[in-house]
Amino acid sequence: MTSKMTSQSAARRSAGAAESVAGNGLLDRRIFLRSGAVFAAGITSGALTAPAAGAQALQIEPWMKTPGAPLSGYGQPSQYEAKVARILTPVPGQTQIGTSRTPLHLLEGTITPNGLHFERHHSGVPDINPDAHRFVIHGLVRQPLVFTLDALSRYPMHARTTFIECAGNGALLFQNAPVQQTVQQFQGLLSCAEWTGVRLADLLDEAGVDPKAQWLVAEGADAAGFSRSIPLAKATDDVLVALYQNGERLRPSNGYPMRLVVPGYEGNTHVKWLRRIKLTEGPAMTKDETSKYTITLNSGKSLQFVHPQECKSLITRPSHGLAMKEPGLCEISGIAWSGYGKIAKVEVSADGGRSYAPAMLQEPVLSKSLTRFRMLWRWNGGPATLQSRATDETGQVQPTRAAQIASRGSRTIYHWNAITSWGVSDKGEVKHVYA
Numbered sequence: 001m002t003s004k005m006t007s008q009s010a011a012r013r014s015a016g017a018a019e020s021v022a023g024n025g026l027l028d029r030r031i032f033l034r035s036g037a038v039f040a041a042g043i044t045s046g047a048l049t050a051p052a053a054g055a056q057a058l059q060i061e062p063w064m065k066t067p068g069a070p071l072s073g074y075g076q077p078s079q080y081e082a083k084v085a086r087i088l089t090p091v092p093g094q095t096q097i098g099t100s101r102t103p104l105h106l107l108e109g110t111i112t113p114n115g116l117h118f119e120r121h122h123s124g125v126p127d128i129n130p131d132a133h134r135f136v137i138h139g140l141v142r143q144p145l146v147f148t149l150d151a152l153s154r155y156p157m158h159a160r161t162t163f164i165e166c167a168g169n170g171a172l173l174f175q176n177a178p179v180q181q182t183v184q185q186f187q188g189l190l191s192c193a194e195w196t197g198v199r200l201a202d203l204l205d206e207a208g209v210d211p212k213a214q215w216l217v218a219e220g221a222d223a224a225g226f227s228r229s230i231p232l233a234k235a236t237d238d239v240l241v242a243l244y245q246n247g248e249r250l251r252p253s254n255g256y257p258m259r260l261v262v263p264g265y266e267g268n269t270h271v272k273w274l275r276r277i278k279l280t281e282g283p284a285m286t287k288d289e290t291s292k293y294t295i296t297l298n299s300g301k302s303l304q305f306v307h308p309q310e311c312k313s314l315i316t317r318p319s320h321g322l323a324m325k326e327p328g329l330c331e332i333s334g335i336a337w338s339g340y341g342k343i344a345k346v347e348v349s350a351d352g353g354r355s356y357a358p359a360m361l362q363e364p365v366l367s368k369s370l371t372r373f374r375m376l377w378r379w380n381g382g383p384a385t386l387q388s389r390a391t392d393e394t395g396q397v398q399p400t401r402a403a404q405i406a407s408r409g410s411r412t413i414y415h416w417n418a419i420t421s422w423g424v425s426d427k428g429e430v431k432h433v434y435a
């Protein structure tokens, strides 16, 4: 204990200006490698540094004195983690229509546990009997095909880790004043999973696509008959008819027994409870793609079929609702993603964008997937403005708020991807600010 404390204070001294990588306390992560537990000293409470703390911390607790709970068929989170849950944001006056949001600020890594994947239902979750469900491919094909779940399960399986983000994620950020909400509340229509299923390309190959077909329309078996058009080039590139979500069958709310996964494309194209795919010459102009999901610019002109979700990142820790406890070393952590490919770089600023330093990206960095980034910070107890700025492998850079409003205007609620700023006060409170 004593020798550890000595090396900690030495390391604290060495974490000086020489290790600085950008303004207001951003530090080179490598000081960890040289100085061991320097970080723990920053967050350890006074009690634990007292002389007898080691022995005290190792007292025999009640749960060590008797055998624990029995085995269980399907595991559940610890009772102490009950706050790590989706929040429900239904359309006012409804229970089945609306969204529930992923607690991004309370999760780590890049994969969303299935029970916390966000939900967006236009007409509730159908209770589909998998034995009765049929999936049809028809339209401009040589041979229409009908699949049962069993038939589909015999095809070669492919797995793909990819995010799904609702086109309306971050809609409140178009407002003139910064909303004081958690990341979950205003950016929680975003999740990431490993999806396993059959490549749509293989099924289309078997059906024999007519050369006249350039698009398809996919329809769900929910009461909304939700349907969206997708270009054939995308459908034969990397689209899956997914049957599994993080290794288990899809959850009913995420499309059981089968859904489209359209990597990088806006969430609404990932049609759940997939019932049919019809090959067509042009887009079908369904109600779901004319009444919604067009981006109206300030000029009054609307952009339609803006499919990929743009390059974006968010600091999840610290963030609104997760206050700083005390000055010292901490890790800034967050997620970055792009519907165009891999994340190439995430830069972090603690001084409102005056200076940036590149964050560490957690491996593996996968295309069209969430990427975790980390940056070491020594908070000096003064005010700070934290930002992250992502760049993807195609060179797309996450815009500032001003640049986003200038290019897309403020008449739309879709495809918000600008930089989010967190203002840290000298009390450690974290507020959402426009910087």
Ligand SMILES: Nc1nc2c(c(=O)[nH]1)N[C@H]1C(S)=C(S)[C@@H](COP(=O)(O)O)O[C@H]1N2
Pocket: 117, 118, 119, 120, 121, 122, 123, 164, 165, 166, 167, 191, 219, 220, 221, 222, 224, 225, 226, 253, 254, 255, 266, 267, 268, 269, 270, 271, 272, 273
């Ligand atoms: N059949 C059907 N598919 C659907 C929807 C729906 O309401 N019905 N919602 C869409 C929208 S708008 C989004 S953002 C995603 C959300 O997928 P998730 O609920 O699995 O997160 O599903 C899409 N697929």
Ligand SMILES: [Mo]
Pocket: 120, 165, 166, 167, 168, 267, 268
């Ligand atoms: Mo959505």
